Amino acid sequence: MTTIFQRVLSYLKEGFRIFGENQSARRGAAIAFYTVTSIAPVLIIVIAVAGFVFGSEAATGAVFAQFRGLLGADAASLFCSPRTHG
Numbered sequence: 180m181t182t183i184f185q186r187v188l189s190y191l192k193e194g195f196r197i198f199g200e201n202q203s204a205r206r207g208a209a210i211a212f213y214t215v216t217s218i219a220p221v222l223i224i225v226i227a228v229a230g231f232v233f234g235s236e237a238a239t240g241a242v243f244a245q246f247r248g249l250l251g252a253d254a255a256s257l258f259c260s261p262r263t264h265g
Contacts, residue, residue, distance in 0.1 A: 198204075222242070229238035246255035 226238050226242055229241070233241075243255055249255075
């Protein structure tokens with residue numbers, strides 16, 4: 180008779196085996212990479228459409244408020260401040 184500990188251990192082993200066979204970590208890393216690299220263009224499109232519908236100031240203010248809630252005021256100001264190149 181197997182104990183509950185042995186059954187749990189066998190389930191964990193099986194789960195890790197399947198995780199390794201399906202290259203789940205590699206797929207997760209690919210999804211994370213494409214998510215991070217696609218956020219900026221999507222955000223630009225969303226701000227442009229919202230700016231057209233609600234006005235530029237309202238759209239920028241709403242995005243800044245979301246960033247401030249997520250990252251804090253200092254980090255949000257880095258994202259929402261005007262960029263100068265030179």
